[in-house]
Amino acid sequence: MATPNNEWSIRRCTGVVLARIGTVLAFGxxxxxxxxxxxxxxGSPGGPGATPTTVMxxxxxxxxxxxxxxxxxxxxxxxxxVPSPARGVVVEAxxxxxxxxxxxxxxxxxxxxxxSANTQMFIRVRxxxxxxxxxxxxxxxxxxxTNSDALYALDGSTFNSGTADSTRNLRASxxxxxxxxxxxxxxxxxxxxxxxxxxxxxxxxxASSAVFEPLDFYWSSSNTPTLGRYCxxxxxxxxxxxxxxxxxxxxxxxxxxxxxxxxxxxxTGDTDEFDQHVITHEFGHYLEAKFSRSDSIGGSHANGDxxxxxxxxxxxxxxxxxGMVFDDPEYRDSFGGMARDHGFNLEIDDTSFGDGGxxxxxxxxxxxxxxxxxxxxxxxxxxxxxxxxxxxxxxQQKTTPAxxxxxxxxxxxxxxxxxxxxxxxxxxxxxxxxxxxAFGTGETNNGGDASVLPIYRSLxxxxxxxxxCVSAVNGDFNTLGYYKFFRLDLSAxxxxxxxxxxxxxxxxxxxxxDPDIYVHRNGSIVASGxxxxxxxxxxxxxxxxxxxxVVEVYDYALESGSTPRCMTVSAxxxxx
Numbered sequence: 001m002a003t004p005n006n007e008w009s010i011r012r013c014t015g016v017v018l019a020r021i022g023t024v025l026a027f028g029x030x031x032x033x034x035x036x037x038x039x040x041x042x043g044s045p046g047g048p049g050a051t052p053t054t055v056m057x058x059x060x061x062x063x064x065x066x067x068x069x070x071x072x073x074x075x076x077x078x079x080x081x082v083p084s085p086a087r088g089v090v091v092e093a094x095x096x097x098x099x100x101x102x103x104x105x106x107x108x109x110x111x112x113x114x115x116s117a118n119t120q121m122f123i124r125v126r127x128x129x130x131x132x133x134x135x136x137x138x139x140x141x142x143x144x145x146t147n148s149d150a151l152y153a154l155d156g157s158t159f160n161s162g163t164a165d166s167t168r169n170l171r172a173s174x175x176x177x178x179x180x181x182x183x184x185x186x187x188x189x190x191x192x193x194x195x196x197x198x199x200x201x202x203x204x205x206x207a208s209s210a211v212f213e214p215l216d217f218y219w220s221s222s223n224t225p226t227l228g229r230y231c232x233x234x235x236x237x238x239x240x241x242x243x244x245x246x247x248x249x250x251x252x253x254x255x256x257x258x259x260x261x262x263x264x265x266x267x268t269g270d271t272d273e274f275d276q277h278v279i280t281h282e283f284g285h286y287l288e289a290k291f292s293r294s295d296s297i298g299g300s301h302a303n304g305d306x307x308x309x310x311x312x313x314x315x316x317x318x319x320x321x322x323g324m325v326f327d328d329p330e331y332r333d334s335f336g337g338m339a340r341d342h343g344f345n346l347e348i349d350d351t352s353f354g355d356g357g358x359x360x361x362x363x364x365x366x367x368x369x370x371x372x373x374x375x376x377x378x379x380x381x382x383x384x385x386x387x388x389x390x391x392x393x394x395x396q397q398k399t400t401p402a403x404x405x406x407x408x409x410x411x412x413x414x415x416x417x418x419x420x421x422x423x424x425x426x427x428x429x430x431x432x433x434x435x436x437x438a439f440g441t442g443e444t445n446n447g448g449d450a451s452v453l454p455i456y457r458s459l460x461x462x463x464x465x466x467x468x469c470v471s472a473v474n475g476d477f478n479t480l481g482y483y484k485f486f487r488l489d490l491s492a493x494x495x496x497x498x499x500x501x502x503x504x505x506x507x508x509x510x511x512x513x514d515p516d517i518y519v520h521r522n523g524s525i526v527a528s529g530x531x532x533x534x535x536x537x538x539x540x541x542x543x544x545x546x547x548x549x550v551v552e553v554y555d556y557a558l559e560s561g562s563t564p565r566c567m568t569v570s571a572x573x574x575x576x
Contacts, residue, residue: 062083075335223265240278307361
């Protein structure tokens with residue numbers, strides 16, 4: 001039988017310096033085996049005493065996870081590090097600069113590689129989860145955005161494979177030495193990936209043939225929550241976030257690649273690699289974008305904000321998804337170095353965040369959590385688990401003619417679980433959400449602004465202009481009342497002209513300064529009028545097929561706290 005060598009340990013460390021190996025970054029801490037590879041069985045298929053041509057190198061890959069303190073608000077507890085298996089990560093045997101064998105770790109972080117005997121090599125663990133072949137499939141990587149997007153990896157020391165099976169364990173340490181990170185933070189990329197491993201497997205539990213689009217995570221110990229500066233290559237990322245890509249950087253040239261960007265600069269007081277709910281929140285946005293549909297316009301947000309219905313759903317969904325992954329409603333986000341954290345509990349109706357509504361990410365998160373979880377408190381009779389929720393998200397929510405919101409999702413969920421429709425409605429009513437269909441028909445909660453109802457006004461071809469006003473009373477561009485929506489139903493294909501005219505429906509100061517218009521169909525913008533600094537907008541003779549359209553209007557010049565702006569909206573045309 002094989003005799004394992006001792007556990008691998010750190011032999012020397014050079015701070016946080018990273019050694020470049022091709023396109024891969026090896027952590028500066030060098031790992032060395034404390035002991036030999038042991039002896040194995042003599043003999044081989046070639047006969048008694050023959051030298052084997054192949055041997056097995058096996059081992060366990062672990063990383064240090066720093067957990068949250070048991071006391072809410074007390075931040076992470078580096079004195080209670082949990083050695084954790086690095087699950088599903090790519091392990092390679094490297095010889096002469098070439099990969100001679102590759103595999104992935106299992107649920108226990110274990111791996112096994114068949115390699116040539118008597119060969120000089122080392123073991124490399126890539127910060128990558130890759131599964132190909134039969135579905136489910138995925139490819140998730142952690143890259144360093146401040147070093148040419150190089151892939152992180154953990155390298156062992158060179159050894160000779162010998163003529164017997166041997167064991168090589170690698171551990172990615174936290175780098176924490178009592179009061180600060182003074183050694184290489186090798187665990188961080190693997191902690192991120194292991195959080196993703198749990199999120200991906202929840203999805204697979206509902207969709208066994210899921211094909212995940214590739215997703216990169218960008219983490220660096222230089223990633224900092226700067227304000228007013230945005231330069232990914234320098235680590236100025238502002239916050240942890242998901243983007244589908246294409247965003248412009250404000251302080252350096254170029255656009256931002258698709259992926260999830262994760263805070264990591266301890267010196268500025270906010271790191272997120274161990275904040276599992278934060279990472280799964282952002283993965284929830286990826287899930288929504290890739291398996292379902294997100295019409296969210298993004299922007300800053302917080303519990304208690306009155307948000308645009310698209311933003312409110314996307315953020316509420318992602319909060320709830322984070323809880324679902326860990327079956328834990330307690331959302332915690334560390335800051336202040338490691339010393340503090342803030343968050344909320346989806347199981348608790350926290351009135352400090354407002355009275356609730358379809359515009360509240362808090363309300364939506366609580367509804368979705370209660371629909372998922374097994375606990376049933378007063379007013380909650382629904383325990384669907386993740387499967388029906390994912391089915392609704394990937395089904396009718398993806399194809400709804402309305403904008404994606406809690407209304408469209410609730411309608412989809414009622415269709416998936418019709419026996420639970422009354423219970424779902426009770427959860428919604430408990431959060432003061434009353435709309436009866438995907439368009440929120442019959443909604444009575446106006447969030448303190450009567451002008452936001454109805455959520456969708458009816459726009460009828462050739463029936464004259466309608467007056468509408470937009471407002472920034474609730475804040476920036478992604479808040480309640482900033483946009484107004486119309487529903488246009490065409491029974492046949494038509495050639496349509498849209499007109500939006502800024503008009504003083506009252507004091508002259510309420511005239512729209514720069515009205516803009518978008519025409520949506522099933523999540524896609526099919527026409528737009530966004531001319532610069534114009535007091536009116538026209539989309540001339542656009543050919544539209546039969547079906548339902550959402551027409552969105554707003555004033556580009558509207559600013560937070562400014563006087564509401566008013567305009568008229570009309571649609572004229574002829575059937576084809």
